[in-house]
Amino acid sequence: MEGEYVNWTTPKFFFPTRINRYMPLGVLSLASNLLDDNHDVLVLDPPSEGWDINETVKKIEEEKPDVLGISSVSRRVYSLNKILEKTTTKYKTVGGPHATHHAQEILDRGADAVFVGGIADDEFKNAVKTNQKGIVDCNTKMDDINFPKRDFLKIQKYFPKDFALFKAQNRLPMFSSVGCPRKCIFCNVQGKKVQRKDPKIVVEEMKYLISIGCKSIHLLDDNFNEDESHIHRIIDEMIKNKLSVEWSGRGEPTISEELAKRLSENNFKRMHCGIEALDDDILKFFRKRVRTKDIYKFCKTMNKYKIDILGYFVLGAPNETEEYRKQFPHKVRELNIKHPFFNILFPEPDTEYYYSLVRDGIYEKDYWAEYMKNPTPYYEIPYPYGKEKKQEIIRYVNGLIEEFKVEDIH
DSSP, X not given: OTTOOOOOSSOGGGOSSSXXXXXXXXXXXXXXXXXXXXXXXXXXXXXXXXXXXXXXXXXXXXXXXXXXXXXXXXXXXXXHHHHHHHOOOSEEEEESHHHHHOHHHHHHTTOSEEEESSOOHHHHHHHHHHXXXXXXXXXXXXXXXXXXXXXXXXXXXXXXXXXXXXXXXXXXXXXXXXXXXXXXXXXXXXXOSOEEOOHHHHHHHHHHHHHTTOOEEEEOOSSTTSXXXXXXXXXXXXXXXXXXXXXEEEEOSOOOHHHHHHHHHTTEEEEEEEEEOSSHHHHHHTTOSOOHHHHHHHHHHHHHTTOEEEEEEEEXXXXXXXXXXXXXXXXXXXXXXXXXXXXXXOOOTTSHHHHHHHHTTSSSSOHHHHHHXXXXXXXXXXXXXXXXXXXXXXXXXXXXXXXXXXXHHO
């Protein structure tokens, strides 16, 4: 995480320490599928370990690998470039969310191959054999690969010892699908084409997680409940296998009564849900598909079946009014959202919101384009509406956190 750009999206309250270590499932998937070809594979997880750039480079150099594979996100492009520069591995490869939009810049910084566009397992296996160079388009199908084996890493390190917002013992994430067809302007999920795992494979992976000590499974899909028939098939398979485990998912605020009832009956405990706003004009600005009436209906249904809601909210939209802010805490309570999670609107790279700020002249230049070509450590993009507005929204969100934290304690 050394040198990553400053991001005011999520207040520090929600991440006071590295409470939640998320296993690098993409890298673990690549590693698991290389085993078929009898390769020796080592997985390093520098963000979870808290290593700086030099420590990470040292660990890599000690192994003297034939192939170095790095999964990168845009906020860590500074450390990516330094690792590419300082390591001596003869064949260096990069994938991950950052690669799709910035492949040429990564090649210019010393990578031999960059994997773009989707799941890369088959293409990466081939590249390891052939030392393929340049930009590699990826089209691997989810059902054609092994699911990620977690024993490349020390699993116990990834079971949370402390808890933020909620408790879930020995919780581990997995995916039942990737991609989201929605077009929210602030979101940097690149895959708009959804791939779903065969429910039989999903349940096999659940059973595997239980076998290594997991007691709470979180489906980290980009939009878990976008297709309800997919969830029904997973539940059918769980019942068929007599599988009972606490589980949760990440999705959108729409649900049928039938699905909510079945989830509740099968130990589904919590939906992590992108609600974002409780005002139709703001929802339209965010290009959300739902409206406030849909959100109220969703919350009523979830509360009826005693499924907790972790609601993500985004504050700081330019059309957000003082009256809205005044009424907002009351509306959150009215909906009985047990775990409200407050974010501040941030112009992430490669999002429609950021491009609109450049296009409309609110930003005088393309800051992210400049940064990606020559990233500096701890860079902070200017707040689009001025420093005073930035401090105002930070104070407001910190006040919300304090208000709901106190209520939760009591």
